[in-house]
Structures are given as structure tokens and as C-alpha cells.
Amino acid sequence: MRSLVVLGSTLVLGLAASCGGPATPATEPTAPSAPPVASTPAPATASAPASASVAPSASVADTVVGPDTVAWKDMTTEQKGKWMKVAVMPKMKELFQAFDAKEFEKFNCATCHGEKAKTGDFKMPNDKLPVLPTKADEFGALMKKKPNDMKFMMEKVKPEMAKLLGLKELDMKNPQPNTLGCSNCHTMKK
Numbered sequence: 524m525r526s527l528v529v530l531g532s533t534l535v536l537g538l539a540a541s542c543g544g545p546a547t548p549a550t551e552p553t554a555p556s557a558p559p560v561a562s563t564p565a566p567a568t569a570s571a572p573a574s575a576s577v578a579p580s581a582s583v584a585d586t587v588v589g590p591d592t593v594a595w596k597d598m599t600t601e602q603k604g605k606w607m608k609v610a611v612m613p614k615m616k617e618l619f620q621a622f623d624a625k626e627f628e629k630f631n632c633a634t635c636h637g638e639k640a641k642t643g644d645f646k647m648p649n650d651k652l653p654v655l656p657t658k659a660d661e662f663g664a665l666m667k668k669k670p671n672d673m674k675f676m677m678e679k680v681k682p683e684m685a686k687l688l689g690l691k692e693l694d695m696k697n698p699q700p701n702t703l704g705c706s707n708c709h710t711m712k713k
């Protein structure tokens with residue numbers, strides 16, 4: 524239960540930060556995977572201010588675990604949530620807004636997870652995203668109908684998301700577990 528409570532407050536913070544009116548520059552560290560700053564005891568003769576100024580961000584970095592330390596599948600839900608907030612959100616927001624600034628002017632956890640994210644439900648895939656075809660001819664038809672969206676999803680979203688979670692991309696011809704494909708976000712037609 525405790526971890527749920529913590530996750531809940533993380534979500535509120537995340538939503539507040541991403542929905543709070545005009546886009547404010549992210550204040551999170553942009554390199555959360557950097558090793559935490561070693562807390563070397565300050566030599567008695569050193570003047571204190573320099574190390575004091577790094578203390579706040581170092582303590583935040585301490586609590587964030589990335590897939591370079593713990594494999595995505597082995598992270599706790601709480602760890603995943605924090606990684607989403609500090610690493611996935613900033614990068615994916617940048618990506619989606621570069622693709623279509625107007626459509627994705629508002630970009631937050633719910634863009635991928637759906638409105639249920641607001642109640643702390645982050646189960647994926649999200650059945651509120653477009654349901655994708657699995658048959659080759661239907662997939663081809665969708666490519667014709669929405670070439671730009673499909674290209675963006677295949678060439679930007681899928682690879683970047685895989686990278687952020689430390690996973691390989693799903694190869695539809697040779698599907699393997701613990702990879703990242705369209706179906707990690709979208710539900711697929713039966």
C-alpha cells in the first residue's frame with residue numbers, strides 16, 4: 524500500500540507540472556541516469572557553498588532508478604513511475620511536440636496512459652488509443668491513409684520509447700518478450 528501512496532503523489536506532481544497552464548521549462552534533471560554525485564566529505568579548509576548548491580539535485584537523482592541499473596521488467600511500479608516522470612515524459616513531450624505542436628500542446632501521462640492515469644491506473648496497453656490492425660493488408664491501408672502519423676510512430680516513437688526503457692524494438696517477424704512495439708501502447712485488433 525505504501526508504494527501506491529507514494530506513486531499517487533508522484534502522479535499528482537507530474538500532472539500538476541505538465542498541465543499547469545503555459546508550458547514551463549522542466550525543472551527535472553535532464554540526465555537522471557547520471558550516477559549520483561558522490562558525497563565526498565568537504566575538506567575542512569574548503570569553502571562550503573559549492574557543494575551545498577549541488578545537494579538538492581543529487582538527493583533527487585539518488586531516488587531515481589533507470590533501466591541502466593535495473594532492467595525495466597524488474598523495476599517496481601513505483602520505480603517505473605519515477606522513471607516515466609524524469610526521463611520518459613520530457614523526451615517524449617519534445618518528440619510529440621516537434622511532430623505536431625498544436626495537437627500535442629498538452630502532453631502528459633494521460634496522452635499515453637489515458638484519463639485513467641488520473642486515478643493512478645497505468646496499466647498498458649491503453650485501449651483508448653487507436654486500435655491497430657495486425658493483418659498486413661489492413662496495416663498497409665493504414666500506412667496509405669495516415670503516412671505521416673505512421674512514419675512518426677515507426678521511426679520516432681517506437682525506437683525512442685525502446686531506448687528510454689532500455690529495451691530492444693519488437694521485430695514483428697521474430698517477436699521476443701521484453702521488447703517494445705506498437706502493442707506496448709496500442710491495443711491490437713484480434
Ligand code: HEC
Pocket residue numbers: 533534537538600601603604605607608611612615631632633634635636645646647707708
Ligand atoms: C510516451 C508514452 C508515455 C508517457 C507520456 C508516459 N508513459 Fe508510463 N508507460 C508507457 C508505456 C509504453 C508503459 C509500459 C511499458 C511496458 O510495456 O512495460 C508505461 C508504464 C508505466 C508504469 C508501469 C505500469 C505497470 O503496470 O507496471 C507506470 C507506473 C507509468 N508508466 C507511469 C507514468 C507516469 C506517472 C507518467 C507521467 C509522468 C507516464 N507514465 C507517462 C508510456 C508512457
Ligand code: HEC
Pocket residue numbers: 634635652653655665669672673676677680681684703704705706707708709
Ligand atoms: C509509447 C507509446 C506508443 C507507441 C510505442 C506507439 N504509439 Fe501510436 N500513438 C501513441 C499516442 C500517444 C498517440 C496519439 C493519440 C492521440 O492523438 O491522442 C498515437 C497515435 C497513433 C495513431 C493515430 C494517429 C492519428 O492521429 O490518427 C496511429 C495510426 C498510431 N499511433 C500507430 C502506431 C504504430 C503503427 C505503432 C508501432 C510502429 C505505434 N503507433 C507505436 C502512442 C504510441
